[in-house]
Amino acid sequence: MLDLGLFRDIFKPLPGNHYLEVTTKTDEITKLFSDMMQSVGGEFNLALYAENEQSLEGITAKAQFINDFKTPFRALPRDHDAVLLKDIFHLHQNKNMILKLSYLTLANTANIIIMEKKGILNIDEVMKQLEEFEFRTPNMIEVVKGYDLFIAKKMHMWGNGL
Template sequence: MAEQFKKLFNPLPGNHYLHVTTVVGDVSFLLQEMMQSVGGRFNLAVYSQNSLDFGLRPPNAYIQYIKDFKEPFRALPRDHDTVVLQDIFHAHENPKALLKLAYTTLANTANIIIMEKKGVMDIQAVKAMLEEHEFRAPNEIDVIDGYDLVMAKKMHMWGNGL
């Protein structure tokens, strides 16, 4: 899983990645490791009623906890080079709000990845929603067993522009 998934990323010095999820696991630790290797910053937004046990926290991650699927995550405008939404898109009360927030926090030409367990999301509907929210070239990519993954790009001067 790790090698195929890692190929989706091109971490550069100073990059910021944001992982929005309900479950902290392999993906969180892999993204944190990539950011640490290039002197970047890893932000983690966890939708959970409880704080993570110390051993389950990725080291050097900046963690925010969101207790309710009605609430948005917090992120600064144009602060992230990649946003990964894992196991949250289908559960959130307003997935369109998640896309708006992701669009706002992403730098130009940055990527969004939506990951859900196989069979949970309607891939064609998610691709259409991404296009509707000004993400371009949405693609379904099969790199993680048990997960459907859709990746798209925020393009400079397209649709919403900056």
């Protein structure tokens, strides 16, 4: 069981917000996002990279199931206030595509979060990739034990702009 108190504090969901989690399995974080969005009348979208459809019991989400690590997830442009890439970034065959799709689906000033088990990703490489895709103020923070968490922001009128 993960202690998600500090992780939860990163988010300040507002009524009508949309959050997207792109992951390989549902867990406590998926449930947390589902509950947060329900509490504010928001929308939770889930892109699940899994060979078999997983149970979404107790989770309120619009889910899409993707069966291979080269296929992109689907998301509308500027539709999300946060995108979480959890346990997927190191597995996806096209990291550039997943970053580009994340950028496109984020609203201005929204956050991208990359979360992987500790030691899997090269910290400097991920920070550089985030900068290359015009995400600003990338940081690596420790808020969930056993995980590296990178967070950056899509800024209005910077780089790729709108």
